Amino acid sequence: MxxxxxxxxxxxxxxLKSIGHDVVVLEQAPQIRAVGAGxxxxxxxxxxxxxLGIGSEIRGAGVEQNTWFFNPAGDPVRAPxxxxxxxxxxxxxxxxxxxxxxxxxGRDRIRLGAQVTGYTETDADVLVHLADGETLRADxxxxxxxxxxxVRGQLVPxxxxxxxxxxxxxxxxxxxGDQDPAATVLTVGHRRTRGGYARIAHGRxxxxxxxxxxxxxxxxxxxxxxxxxxxxxxxxxxDELLAxxxxxxxxxxxxxxxxxxxxxxxxxxxxxxxxxxxxHGLSPHIASGGTLGIEDVGVLRGSLTAExxxxxxxAIYERARAARxxxxxxxxxxxxxxxxxxxFAQRYAAFSHWMLTTAPVT
Ligand SMILES: Cc1cc2nc3c(=O)[nH]c(=O)nc-3n(C[C@H](O)[C@H](O)[C@H](O)COP(=O)(O)OP(=O)(O)OC[C@H]3O[C@@H](n4cnc5c(N)ncnc54)[C@H](O)[C@@H]3O)c2cc1C
Numbered sequence: 001m002x003x004x005x006x007x008x009x010x011x012x013x014x015x016l017k018s019i020g021h022d023v024v025v026l027e028q029a030p031q032i033r034a035v036g037a038g039x040x041x042x043x044x045x046x047x048x049x050x051x052l053g054i055g056s057e058i059r060g061a062g063v064e065q066n067t068w069f070f071n072p073a074g075d076p077v078r079a080p081x082x083x084x085x086x087x088x089x090x091x092x093x094x095x096x097x098x099x100x101x102x103x104x105x106g107r108d109r110i111r112l113g114a115q116v117t118g119y120t121e122t123d124a125d126v127l128v129h130l131a132d133g134e135t136l137r138a139d140x141x142x143x144x145x146x147x148x149x150x151v152r153g154q155l156v157p158x159x160x161x162x163x164x165x166x167x168x169x170x171x172x173x174x175x176x177g178d179q180d181p182a183a184t185v186l187t188v189g190h191r192r193t194r195g196g197y198a199r200i201a202h203g204r205x206x207x208x209x210x211x212x213x214x215x216x217x218x219x220x221x222x223x224x225x226x227x228x229x230x231x232x233x234x235x236x237x238x239d240e241l242l243a244x245x246x247x248x249x250x251x252x253x254x255x256x257x258x259x260x261x262x263x264x265x266x267x268x269x270x271x272x273x274x275x276x277x278x279x280h281g282l283s284p285h286i287a288s289g290g291t292l293g294i295e296d297v298g299v300l301r302g303s304l305t306a307e308x309x310x311x312x313x314x315a316i317y318e319r320a321r322a323a324r325x326x327x328x329x330x331x332x333x334x335x336x337x338x339x340x341x342x343x344f345a346q347r348y349a350a351f352s353h354w355m356l357t358t359a360p361v362t
Contacts, residue, residue: 001128001138003116003151005032007039007094008276008293009144010101014052015301017105024136025105026128028115028145032102034094037173037254038206040065040287041090042352044359045294051362054104061100062092063199069348070187070196071341074237079342082349086356089287091200093173116145118154119272126271140310141272142300144293147259149278156264161281166215167258169284170225171208172248173200181205181240188341189232194285196232197241207244210284221253222246258283263329267321268314275300280325285336286351292328296321298362320360327354 002009005027013023041049041062049055067087068076078087102110115131119141128136143151147161176199184198195209211228218224226245232238245253261281267274276293300317307313331351338344 002142004145007290012297014104015297025110026114034098036094037171038200039290042291045291048294048298061096062090065184069345072189072234077341077345079346079349086349086353143274143278144276146277147281152278161259164258166213168214169210169256172252173206176205187232188344191231193228193231221255267318270311283336286332302362
């Protein structure tokens with residue numbers, strides 16, 4: 001039983017079903033919806049989708065990016081010693097990705113409007129409690145219920161997600177018709193602003209703006225995003241971004257206060273496991289939280305296949321992921337604190353190269 005039908009919960013359901021498990025996804029929302037505009041998926045995540053037989057469909061739904069970073073003067077920056085393969089990922093509209101995953105699992109395996117409030121674990125099973133008073137029985141409960149995970153709250157009391165004060169992200173997907181941008185533009189701007197835009201599908205472009213120490217938020221979401229985006233470029237070289245934001249309908253703009261999950265002393269018990277943001281919601285600057293959540297799925301699938309004893313299988317999963325995340329946290333902090341485009345490019349490439357070359361093979 002999987003609490004949470006976001007990207008990682010849906011991928012977990014599809015993967016565990018593919019190795020013969022009888023899966024049920026419990027999603028609190030009334031529909032499979034994807035919070036967020038688009039998501040960058042790296043090669044390590046795409047391998048799990050290949051395993052599920054939907055790799056080519058997912059590739060077809062997105063656009064491959066070969067990223068360059070820009071400083072506020074408009075100079076393209078890349079760290080020496082790294083190659084295109086350290087900068088390539090697939091940008092996919094989240095809603096289409098989640099829909100494809102839901103179809104892969106089978107919609108009859110997904111219960112919508114099912115909010116998990118807690119669980120009771122025994123030697124023989126785990127009872128999953130829903131907000132409407134219903135109790136469901138499972139052999140294994142996977143908490144894929146995001147940064148504010150109820151499952152984590154019970155497994156690791158006192159592990160509430162923490163708001164990162166002043167740290168916000170704005171983003172949207174907008175129709176651009178035949179005016180799709182030719183290149184991906186990611187700028188590390190003045191006043192701790194980062195952002196840019198990229199083509200996400202034919203005729204659609206995604207833009208994003210990230211701001212530390214945002215100060216008071218005034219005006220509409222569009223005005224808030226525009227105010228910060230003006231720090232991203234000097235002398236008008238990047239006016240496309242401002243034009244994209246200005247043309248975006250207010251209701252299409254997502255505004256998020258960045259929220260972080262503290263480092264956990266445990267990810268599992270004998271019959272409960274955390275995956276995805278529920279286990280490791282991080283700062284968005286490495287743009288890999290979803291990708292690493294999909295890695296979690298591959299490792300969990302591998303350990304459940306290799307080890308018949310559930311508690312031992314979950315312990316194998318926890319050991320592998322906690323060790324990997326010790327390094328992810330170091331990289332994430334380094335990328336987050338980079339002071340300019342050159343340092344960001346260096347630290348980002350060091351992270352993506354490390355992530356891709358040490359990714360678990362499952
Ligand atoms: C601005 C930004 C940009 C990002 N860019 C990237 C990127 O480019 N690449 C990348 O890999 N990652 C990126 N990430 C990170 C990525 O978005 C997350 O890591 C990923 O979405 C986590 O997926 P998840 O399924 O674990 O959690 P979520 O997507 O949060 O899904 C959790 C699901 O659980 C449901 N739920 C919650 N509580 C309950 C409950 N009690 N009962 C039942 N259901 C429940 C929710 O409704 C939701 O559907 C970014 C994050 C941000 C904020």
